[in-house]
Amino acid sequence: MRKMLVITRDGNRSEEIGELIDQIEEILTETSTESSSPEDDREVDTLFVDVESLQNKNKSMTKALEDLWKHYPSASIVVMANEEQTKVAVDAVKAGAFDYLTHPIEKEELGLVMEKVRESDVLQSELDYLRGQFWNDDSLEYVDTRSKSMRDVFAKIRQVAGTRTTVLLTGETGTGKSLIAKIIHAHSNRKDMPFISVHCGAIPDTLVESELFGHEKGAFTGAIRRKLGKFELAHEGTIFLDEIGTVSQSVQVKLLNAIQERIIQRVGGENDLSVDVRIIAATNEDMGQLCEEGKFRRDLFYRLNVFPIRIPPLRERREDIPRLSEGFIRQFNGLLNTEIKGIHPQVLDTLLEYDWPGNVRELENVIERACILETTEILQPDSFPPDLLDTQGEVVTSPVKTSLPLKEARQITVDRFEKQYLSSLLEQCNGIIKTTAEKAGITTRQLSKLMNRHGLKRTDFKNKK
Secondary structure (H helix, E strand, O other): OOEEEEEOOOHHHHHHHHHHOOOOOEEEEEOOOOOOOHHHOOOOOEEEEEHHHHOEOOEOHHHHHHHHHHHOOOOEEEEEEOHHHHHHHHHHHHOOOOEEEEOOOOHHHHHHHHHHHHHHHHHHHHHHHHHHHOOOHHHHHHHOOOOHHHHHHHHHHHHHOOOOOOEEEEOOOOOOHHHHHHHHHHOOOOOOOOEEEEEHHHOOHHHHHHHHHEEOOOOOOOOOOOEEOHHHHOOOOEEEEEOHHHOOHHHHHHHHHHHHHOEEOOEOOOOOEEOOOEEEEEEOOOHHHHHHOOOOOHHHHHHHOOEEEEOOOHHHOHHHHHHHHHHHHHHHHHHHOOOOOEEOHHHHHHHHHOOOOOHHHHHHHHHHHHHHHOOOOEEOHHHOOHHHHOOOOOOOOOOOOOOOOHHHHHHHHHHHHHHHHHHHHHHHOOOOHHHHHHHHOOOHHHHHHHHHHOOOOHHHHOOOO
């Protein structure tokens, strides 16, 4: 049974909530957000509060909510509002409230909100457990996820991190495989020893063997001194082999021997060297298919595929996009000395609908670009690439944002159309300013101002005809 508190100046509304919810243990009622004494604090699961009770000339919405949480730290706050107060209720949600309901409250709508509260409580309990039992402070931001598929990933990491078992990370480019590898190492018994990362796809074929296993002086032209390989450098630690599917057949043979025997030999050397390394490999390719095509040794694949972990693409974990975006904003505020507070609701809707072929890395790049271009405290549509907001270059109709004032909602639509119109016209005219201005029926000066406003550059449209 859940404990709920209704804070309202209208006693009938607490009765209304009680009648709509089945099997409640207790409904408590207050007429003010101010508790009279510490003894009045209660273990409340869900707090329903009228929007009028949060409005105070001397307090911001954030401060009003914080005052409530001082008394009811475990409560999920649901704001109740009349239709004309929707914007204030939305502001409360942006400030941290869980959700809002509009009067008259329907039983089905209330039921959906309560189910979301219960699910959130379960997720928070799981996260609290993980924080207390396993994860170090540096990893807490990454394990804070609402995605079931990512929770499964972190559950597997907990199982394998403390072993010396070889791990194979699979997933599309940009899903964060290198970050996962570092998290595994950071929670292993080898955390105080080296973590050596090797991007196999970025090393020329002729140098891969030397990079991995080192070489002796004079082993080949240019080998003017002895060089230790990555395996030696990772001794007693972890070696991360990224893009493992790109290595040549000859290197695969030596890798297999290193994994099986824990022995390597430098290029041009004759002595066997014992190495104690934990191997984490990663690939964005179908390793089974590579084996079928004879491009990758099956025996090596079996050695690497001892404990596979698939990292889901961002489109399969859309519920994490708001949290990831907020994290990147905080990151770039520090790096770029900006003070971005959040993302415009229309942009967030678009981010949630986009398929993100470049995954988390693409999201990070998009947020960085927006933080550089933005001149206000909220990331506006103008700061994002046109092809992100409309991949077809056409006017896209989206649900009317009734939570916004008419003037603001109208301006969003106008700005979006204007950017799409200019982008299409610039592309047709191959980025030629004079021709584009003539077709648009405006002066070149006006066009330049509009292009600056919408972040459009002439060079982006050259040679696209």
